Amino acid sequence: LSELSQNPKENGMHSIRIIGLDADDTLWHNENIFEQAHIRYRRLLSEYHDAQTLDEALLKTEKKNLRLYGYGIKGFMLSAIETAISLSGGRMRTKEIQAILDMGKEMLDHPVELLDGVAETISTLAESHRLILITKGDLKDQQSKLAKSGLSQAFSQVEVVTEKNPDAYAKIFQRHEIVPAEFLMVGNSIKSDILPVLSLGGAGVHIPYHLQWVEDCVEETPEPSERFMVLDSLQKLPAILKK
């Protein structure tokens, strides 16, 4: 992974006063919970179809329903039931539908597991910068995860948006009177956390997570520049921002 100069004057991060932080797979583990759910789902429906057919059909249903359900576990549960009904040709049993609902409830109830060093790093960053949590998904679920994380005190603002696109970030900038040149977004998704912010004149730090939902992948990562870098851990951020 490439890293720019440790000197903030050289890496263009010296003007940063406000840091936006993504939540899922940036502060706490999330995609691994979905991965476990997919494994259970394949097992549950193995008498009807093979794993690949199920995965493809489920993804197709989720994409189709995003417009109506948005991101999050509740939408995933409904799409999983819809896919199961359709792939079983209507032979799906109520106990299997119950198993999908139970699986979704367990996902919603899952303990929040912070990534390594996140608690310490967030409290360090909060001493020198204004922190805003910016996440997409289900309002209730994201608020409950933030409460369980023990991190909420560190954030001046929390933004749960339906989509992380330039328009959504522009509205956040407006609401909180943020000058893009002073704003850095940190997250695991190039598509949602980095590209829209760079396009508005903000800076980005990409911290890849080992798993990523296919719909959140982009083909190309921007070249490292004054305003963009890749780190392998959030723990490295305070040193990079230090004057």
Ligand SMILES: [Mg+2]
């Ligand atoms: Mg994320």
